[in-house]
Amino acid sequence: MEPYELGYAKAMELMRSGELSSRDLCRSALDRMAEVDSRVGAFLTVREPADVLREADEVDAARSRGDELGPLAGVPVAVKDNIACTGMPTTAGSSSLSNYQSPYDATVVRRLREARAVVTGKTNMDEFAMGSSCENSAFRVTRNPWNLSRVPGGSSGGSAAAVSAGMSTLALGSDTGGSVRQPAGFCGVVGFLPSYGAVSRYGLVAFASSLDQIGPMSRDVAGASALFSSIAGMDPLDATSVAATPVRGLGGSARGPSDLAIGLPVECFGDGVDAAVATRVRAAAGAVGDAGARVVELSLPSIRYAVAAYHVVADAEASTNLARYDGVGYGLRGKGARDLDTMYRRSRREGFGLEVKRRVVLGTFVLSEGYRDRYYALARRVRSAIAAELAAAFEDVDLLVMPTSPTTAFGVGERIDDPLAMYLSDAHTVAANLAGLPAVSLPCGHDDSGMPVGLQLIGRRMADGAVLDGARIFEEVAGCACELPEIG
Amino acid sequence: MAVSRETVLRMADLARIALDEDDVDRLVVDLGRVLDYVEMLADVETPDLSAAGRAAAHLRPDSVGESLATEDALSNAPVVRHDHLVVPAFLPEES
Numbered sequence: 001m002e003p004y005e006l007g008y009a010k011a012m013e014l015m016r017s018g019e020l021s022s023r024d025l026c027r028s029a030l031d032r033m034a035e036v037d038s039r040v041g042a043f044l045t046v047r048e049p050a051d052v053l054r055e056a057d058e059v060d061a062a063r064s065r066g067d068e069l070g071p072l073a074g075v076p077v078a079v080k081d082n083i084a085c086t087g088m089p090t091t092a093g094s095s096s097l098s099n100y101q102s103p104y105d106a107t108v109v110r111r112l113r114e115a116r117a118v119v120t121g122k123t124n125m126d127e128f129a130m131g132s133s134c135e136n137s138a139f140r141v142t143r144n145p146w147n148l149s150r151v152p153g154g155s156s157g158g159s160a161a162a163v164s165a166g167m168s169t170l171a172l173g174s175d176t177g178g179s180v181r182q183p184a185g186f187c188g189v190v191g192f193l194p195s196y197g198a199v200s201r202y203g204l205v206a207f208a209s210s211l212d213q214i215g216p217m218s219r220d221v222a223g224a225s226a227l228f229s230s231i232a233g234m235d236p237l238d239a240t241s242v243a244a245t246p247v248r249g250l251g252g253s254a255r256g257p258s259d260l261a262i263g264l265p266v267e268c269f270g271d272g273v274d275a276a277v278a279t280r281v282r283a284a285a286g287a288v289g290d291a292g293a294r295v296v297e298l299s300l301p302s303i304r305y306a307v308a309a310y311h312v313v314a315d316a317e318a319s320t321n322l323a324r325y326d327g328v329g330y331g332l333r334g335k336g337a338r339d340l341d342t343m344y345r346r347s348r349r350e351g352f353g354l355e356v357k358r359r360v361v362l363g364t365f366v367l368s369e370g371y372r373d374r375y376y377a378l379a380r381r382v383r384s385a386i387a388a389e390l391a392a393a394f395e396d397v398d399l400l401v402m403p404t405s406p407t408t409a410f411g412v413g414e415r416i417d418d419p420l421a422m423y424l425s426d427a428h429t430v431a432a433n434l435a436g437l438p439a440v441s442l443p444c445g446h447d448d449s450g451m452p453v454g455l456q457l458i459g460r461r462m463a464d465g466a467v468l469d470g471a472r473i474f475e476e477v478a479g480c481a482c483e484l485p486e487i488g
Numbered sequence: 489m490a491v492s493r494e495t496v497l498r499m500a501d502l503a504r505i506a507l508d509e510d511d512v513d514r515l516v517v518d519l520g521r522v523l524d525y526v527e528m529l530a531d532v533e534t535p536d537l538s539a540a541g542r543a544a545a546h547l548r549p550d551s552v553g554e555s556l557a558t559e560d561a562l563s564n565a566p567v568v569r570h571d572h573l574v575v576p577a578f579l580p581e582e583s
Contacts, residue, residue, distance in 0.1 A: 103560035239545035308526040319503060326504070329573055330564035340578045345506035357505060358518055364499045365491075365519065375526065381534035388535065419518050420525055 003028035004166040008223025022056040022074025026118050029076040033167045036487045041142045042161040044081050045088050046121040055118045071226040072117040078168035080159050081122040084203035085109050092205040093127040093137040096325045096332045096351025106203020108214050108231040115230045123158030127353045129207040131155045132425045135416050136355045146485045150409040153183030160187040163217045170227050171217040176207050177310050178429025180215035181441035185404030185454020188443040191217045192224045195462050196436030198244035200235035208317035211433045219482040221471045244464040255469050258292030261397040265300040268402035276447040277403045281455045284444050284478040285401045291477045302389045310430040312366050312379035319363030387435035394460045399470045402428050404441040404454030438464040440471045442480040489523040
């Protein structure tokens with residue numbers, strides 16, 4: 001077995017026992033990238049192998065000296081390209097930032113470096129995190145490692161594909177309406193959305209500031225947990241950051257299935273959901289029930305309004321956040337303008353792709369005079385109603401269980417001309433962002449065409465540790481474990 | 489809700505994006521469909537927002553500290569002269 005084939009838990013065990021060096025693990029990841037990334041297209045930037053291996057060697061030296069090392073030391077991590085890293089471009093998948101080199105590290109990157117993780121490169125994404133397929137990148141389309149004619153999902157499609165194909169043990173993505181969980185589901189890996197505020201957004205290119213969170217991706221729950229623990233925590237540079245419950249420990253959950261009550265919302269298993277997807281997820285819930293958990297069906301009627309509420313709120317916030325891309329101090333500047341206003345208009349016409357223009361124009365509209373109450377104020381009230389309904393559900397259950405997405409990965413080009421169809425792939429993921437709740441996607445078997453099915457768990461606000469514990473239970477008793485695809 | 493070309497152009501104007509004709513046509517269609525879809529929000533019974541319980545952001549003292557060095561802050565600027573960002577004149581082209 002090649003080192004790149006090891007999940008985080010096994011790789012860390014072998015590094016701690018001295019049977020595997022960080023150099024070999026990182027070398028294997030780099031070789032895997034060289035072998036398959038021309039077909040998958042996950043990375044926009046890869047660091048110089050010499051630099052990557054030097055960092056790995058330093059960790060190996062520290063380990064053999066007996067230095068105390070944390071759970072990320074020597075582990076390769078790929079970083080989504082909307083997270084600021086010095087020494088590499090940070091493009092957010094956009095022409096407007098194609099030459100942007102951040103002068104500072106995001107807080108999560110600083111914490112990765114302090115933990116001695118080895119950042120290997122920056123991954124592809126839908127432009128400004130607006131998309132569900134990784135087809136909206138200005139640079140390339142990333143392919144699903146399970147079937148190269150299918151999308152990896154988005155917007156963290158590059159990070160999901162990198163982990164899925166064995167090109168990195170761990171990855172960071174960002175999730176505003178499902179952008180870590182949905183690609184994790186489509187690519188058959190673990191993707192975790194922390195509670196809003198649990199991870200600092202300092203250095204994350206902002207899309208929708210009340211919804212954005214950075215989240216870990218891995219091929220096992222242990223990896224997602226280790227990465228989350230290392231990056232989470234209050235940050236004076238992010239006024240919205242708060243402390244969530246810690247992950248209990250990597251060596252196994254203190255809780256077992258009989259301590260769990262799980263709820264299946266009927267609305268997430270009916271119309272619009274692939275039969276194969278619903279069956280696989282129900283079977284997994286049944287397995288956890290057989291192992292002792294209490295399993296109930298419940299109803300969340302407001303969930304059908306979540307995509308609508310999400311788009312109004314997110315696009316409104318995006319229209320404000322993206323106003324900064326004006327060609328003045330950084331980023332693409334439109335050519336030939338003889339006055340400032342024309343320069344702004346050209347910079348943004350040339351720098352933004354169509355989906356970004358769509359969302360900024362929609363966001364501007366729902367905030368504009370005469371429409372603000374009818375759309376934006378209403379969407380905010382619906383958002384509160386959804387959050388209240390979810391909070392009420394958690395009086396009865398610990399975790400909600402449902403498919404991460406109504407279908408498995410669709411084909412490249414299939415939904416790109418139908419924005420609404422694209423948005424509906426997030427129908428099950430946006431509610432957690434609206435309510436600020438922690439949520440995770442786990443692999444849950446495959447459909448008849450061999451594509452991964454994603455299972456989502458949602459938990460109480462700030463109970464991030466409990467959600468990851470629950471994910472561990474599903475991983476152990478319900479067959480929710482990752483496999484490595486054969487890259488076609 | 490159907491959206492007119494004038495509306496799309498006015499919103500693009502507010503957002504300071506010059507749209508190509510093709511993009512205007514597409515956005516008229518796309519925005520109309522999305523706005524039709526979000527009409528469903530009017531069906532939801534919603535609480536008064538004054539009761540919303542979002543945690544307050546934590547503030548830090550307004551004290552002077554280290555910040556980004558000027559040369560770093562300008563490191564991505566398209567046009568710089570004497571530590572200033574250079575941009576076209578503020579007056580519109582017509583005048």
